[in-house]
Amino acid sequence: MLLQMESMTKTYGSVTANRNVDFNLHRGEIHALVGENGAGKTTLMRMLYGMETPTSGRIVVNGETVAFHNPTDAMKCGIGMVHQHFMLFPSFTIAENIVIGRERVKGIAFDRKSAAEETEKLSKQYGIPVDPEKKVGECSLGMQQRVEILKVLHQGAEIIILDEPTGVLTPLEVKELLASIKRLSAQGKSFILITHKLGEIMEVADRITVLRDGEVTGVLNAEETDEEQLSRLMVGRELVQLSRGAANRGKPVLEVSSLSVRGSKTKPLLDNVSFEVHEGEIVGIAGISGNGQSELLQAISGLLKPDAGTVRLLERDVTGAPVSIVRESGLAHIPEDRYLWGVSKEASVLDNGLMGHTGKHQKLGVLQGGRIRRLVAGWVDKFRIKTGSVHTKAQYLSGGNLQKLIVARELAQETPFLIAAEPTRGVDVGAMEIIHGELLARRDKQGAILLVSSELTEVLKLSDRILVMYEGRIVGEMMAGTATEERISLLMAGGKAVG
Incomplete structure (x- = not known):
């Protein structure tokens, strides 16, 4: 041995x-x-x-x-x-x-x-x-x-x-x-x-x-x-097999038109990207990391100012607007990098859960501490977040438990539009089941979701429509019923879809 x-x-x-x-x-x-x-x-x-x-x-x-x-x-x-x-x-x-x-x-x-x-x-x-x-x-x-x-x-x-x-x-x-x-x-x-x-x-x-x-x-x-x-x-239990019914597609919530980001090299980071996300649907984006997905999400959420094109959220032009304005306009965001964009490791679980919620839990300008503690404690139970207490610093949580905290926080915003970037990165199968179920429930309540994931199985499992990105462009679009890993993988590598 x-x-x-x-x-x-x-x-x-x-x-x-x-x-x-x-x-x-x-x-x-x-x-x-x-x-x-x-x-x-x-x-x-x-x-x-x-x-x-x-x-x-x-x-x-x-x-x-x-x-x-x-x-x-x-x-x-x-x-x-x-x-x-x-x-x-x-x-x-x-x-x-x-x-x-x-x-x-x-x-x-x-x-x-x-x-x-x-x-x-x-x-x-x-x-x-x-x-x-x-x-x-x-x-x-x-x-x-x-x-x-x-x-x-x-x-x-x-x-x-x-x-x-x-x-x-x-x-x-x-x-x-x-x-x-x-x-x-x-x-x-x-x-x-x-x-x-x-x-x-x-x-x-x-x-x-x-x-x-x-x-x-x-x-x-x-x-x-x-x-x-x-x-x-x-x-410690049998996992539930999720069922995804047909989408009840409503009006456009997100409208992206001719969005471009030049970057510092010869090829643009984003090249004339246009698409919509409607009420009651999940639009998945597939692509090898580094093909413009990060820049697209940053341009939509206000973290990056595009060089050309427009972003409209609920018919409001938010192109190049600050993050606070975009979020107030109806956006919640599960970021792809939980440590860089998602949490403050020095802050407590409670304070991290509060981020983005402060305006909703004030009375005469004073935060309602008891109400906030009950809210975050409820997320801890629902998403099975392993933590000693809500006062534990975020840095002492495992990566997967931090991810669950961020997902719970952003879902609780109950905004018309949600960006879910790598929502199950680093989480276990039980947590993945919960997160997938919550995303589908949000969609069934007429929420609009833009899903970006490096896991093709996740994109295929959750998406109603799938967009494929390659070198900063959308090179393919297909409905969930006609999409296969083989067709998507070919487009991700710069090939042309067949059939």
Whole structure:
């Protein structure tokens, strides 16, 4: 046995994140760790990586009991971790990022040639192609993921922890990453894979450990289980299959006409984009990340001023208007980046829930504290947000629980128009069921929703109409009944739809 974690317990005051958790790993194995948001997956791995000190329990690596006080101790023992949010320097080259902390010098200067040669050798050895001289800031997210993996391999890692590794990747990048994991496993590297995407788990994992409320509810061989059983073990119940009836399409709520954003390069970021979103429908936008979706949402919501074109919300021209004016005109917004646009990590769950609601909960200019606390506490219960209290700082919530808080807050605005960008990114299957149900309920109450998601299955499941973006343009539109993953994927890659 390469790794054993025995009776691992971690408490924070009155909150128990892990309770007597046993976990083990064989050499060359891919072992998936799954569970609901806040189930204790990341806390368990942070203890393994020396980022948290166990309250009790024992870690054994290669037959020896170890105690890690920091990540450096873990790395010395052959354990590396690729975090959900990449820890790379955008202005450095790929080679510089990979060797950082273990740089070679020539005289008194950093040996750049040696770094590039080491990276090239590592790339060939493990079959993960990269350009050593390319700046990380110019790389796709998929390429940055490769750099992170090569970095831990350069540090000598035999055990590699991957925390939600495919959350921001395109379908093609996901396939490439999973192939790399399989290839490295065949070469003797061992992986612990934290993810909510059960399809990916079934594709690559050898074994699966399920956590719920900080405890192990099952350890299964992948070949002897399925997604339905894993879902039951994760959430403790059968999931409800959502049904989507026909849309009752009403008048236009959002009208986008000839919208363009030049950008700093030769090709525009947005190129003459026009479409409408009507009452009672969900319009989905599919596209590989970086093809104008972010700029489109920012131009609609007031975060970015377009160079040409118009945005009308409920017949009001809000082109280039401040965010506050756009929101007052009837927009709520689940942002694609929860940390950058969605929350203040230093603020409490209560204060984050209040953002955008202050005007609705004042009496004679004074906030009604009791009413607000009841409102946010209701969201915590409904969306199963794991938090000690509504006064807990947002930074102590898991990424998935933060996502649920943002979704609850924006849905509670009850505006005529909702932008839902990556609404289920990083959430578990139970939370996904709740969020999808709430979006469909909003649509059935004649709400207009613009859905942007990197998950094609989500776009197909929820959308009444689907627009496909490529290089800043809308290159295809299809009704849900005629859309397929194959047709959409072809358009996303710049091809032409057939049939």
